[in-house]
Amino acid sequence: MGLKPQELLVLLKVCAHPDRKYTFAALAQELAMSAAEVHASVKRATGAGLVNQRGRGDWSPIRPALLEFLVHGARYAFPAQLGPVKRGVPTAYGAEPLASQLQNSGDVPVWAHPEGSARGPSISPMYRTAPQAALVDPALHRLLALLDGLRIGRVRERELAARLLGEFLRGNDGPA
Numbered sequence: 349m350g351l352k353p354q355e356l357l358v359l360l361k362v363c364a365h366p367d368r369k370y371t372f373a374a375l376a377q378e379l380a381m382s383a384a385e386v387h388a389s390v391k392r393a394t395g396a397g398l399v400n401q402r403g404r405g406d407w408s409p410i411r412p413a414l415l416e417f418l419v420h421g422a423r424y425a426f427p428a429q430l431g432p433v434k435r436g437v438p439t440a441y442g443a444e445p446l447a448s449q450l451q452n453s454g455d456v457p458v459w460a461h462p463e464g465s466a467r468g469p470s471i472s473p474m475y476r477t478a479p480q481a482a483l484v485d486p487a488l489h490r491l492l493a494l495l496d497g498l499r500i501g502r503v504r505e506r507e508l509a510a511r512l513l514g515e516f517l518r519g520n521d522g523p524a
Contacts, residue, residue, distance in 0.1 A: 351396050353426045354381065356418070356495065357475045358389045359398060359409045363517060364487040371405070378485065380477035411517040418495060419510045428499040429472040436464035437479045439471065441505050443493035445512055450505060457500060471500055491516070 361379055362370060372390070376383040390407055393399040398414050401407045433455065441447060442456020455468035459479040473479055474495060482489035494516075497509030 351392055351398075351425065352389070354385060354475045355389045355393045355396075355398070356422065356426070357381075357478055357481065357492075358386055359393060359414055360491045360495065361481070361485070361488050363409055363411065363414070364485065364491050366519075379481045415514055415517045418498060418513060422495060423499040426474060426499070428496065430500075431460070431470035431472070433467060434458060434460040434470040435462065435467050436460040436470060437482055437489075438464070438466045438468070439473075439482075439493045440496035440500050440509075442466065442468060443489065445490055446493060446497050446501075446505060446509060449508060457496065471496065474499075 357379060358375060358381075361375060362368075372383045372386045375381075375386045379386070381389075390399055390401075393409075394401050394407070396417075398410055398417060399407050400410050436458030437443075438447070438456050439459055440457045441450050441452055442458065447456070456466055457471045458464055458466050458468045459473040459482075460470040461479040461483070463483060464479070474492060478492055482492055491513070494509045494513045497505045498513075501509060
């Protein structure tokens with residue numbers, strides 16, 4: 349049972365709101381997925397050692413394991429596909445928290461989406477519904493942008509994204 353990219357979307361959504369208790373149905377609605385997709389994602393993530401399942405419906409991401417996978421494996425397991433310039437939702441170093449900390453002269457990467465606020469080279473989102481979910485959840489958007497910083501960034505962007513993700517997942521501040 350291999351991991352699929354939607355596992356990261358589900359886990360980052362839960363990590364973005366640590367004080368909230370989610371049902372599969374609530375996660376599904378907020379991520380524009382089906383409840384069955386969310387349930388299967390949690391099951392695969394549990395098998396991969398990224399989720400601690402305490403009982404029926406009682407689970408949580410194992411943050412140190414998730415951080416290790418995001419920093420060292422996500423860009424190889426789920427590489428971003430670069431595409432043409434399109435209108436979309438800024439990501440990676442084109443979105444916060446990386447945008448304010450890096451000097452970027454040029455187009456910012458975007459997930460193609462009609463409601464996006466920028467134009468730039470398009471990259472494939474981690475999962476097809478990620479742009480839609482990010483538009484309504486700024487905390488999730490920041491985490492997904494950091495993940496994309498790891499997936500497409502140069503060394504400096506990757507190091508900064510890894511540090512900010514680490515701070516957030518360890519409970520220090522957040523990628524504000």
